[in-house]
Amino acid sequence: MAAVNDIVLIYLEDAPISFARVESILPDAKKDWYHIKLLMLQIPLQAVTWILKGDYINGSEFHMNGQKMKLEKIKSSGEDLPLKKPESPNDKKASKDMGPKKKTQAKIISFSDLKKKNEPESG
Numbered sequence: 812m813a814a815v816n817d818i819v820l821i822y823l824e825d826a827p828i829s830f831a832r833v834e835s836i837l838p839d840a841k842k843d844w845y846h847i848k849l850l851m852l853q854i855p856l857q858a859v860t861w862i863l864k865g866d867y868i869n870g871s872e873f874h875m876n877g878q879k880m881k882l883e884k885i886k887s888s889g890e891d892l893p894l895k896k897p898e899s900p901n902d903k904k905a906s907k908d909m910g911p912k913k914k915t916q917a918k919i920i921s922f923s924d925l926k927k928k929n930e931p932e933s934g
């Protein structure tokens with residue numbers, strides 16, 4: 812089931828139309844129904860609240876205004892990464908023994924310089 816802060820992809824008639832972040836999921840007065848507040852990730856940002864069954868939040872198809880809809884939880888690539896355990900003193904010593912590592916310098920890009928470079932010259 813999608814949970815608060817999850818990103819979902821919204822489908823309309825089997826076509827993806829928008830991403831949204833789940834802001835809240837609150838129970839409705841009817842059993843197994845929920846008020847799901849979504850922040851639509853588009854310009855302009857817009858928050859909507861839909862009343863959906865738990866199954867619909869889990870990805871089952873439903874209809875809204877006569878059109879087929881579906882929510883699909885997006886799995887972040889970071890969710891698959893194992894948590895890195897803190898290095899012990901022995902790990903640090905072992906990494907020093909492996910020899911020097913090649914360090915690369917990151918390049919910093921100035922947005923203001925980039926904007927000036929891409930602006931048409933006035934003349």
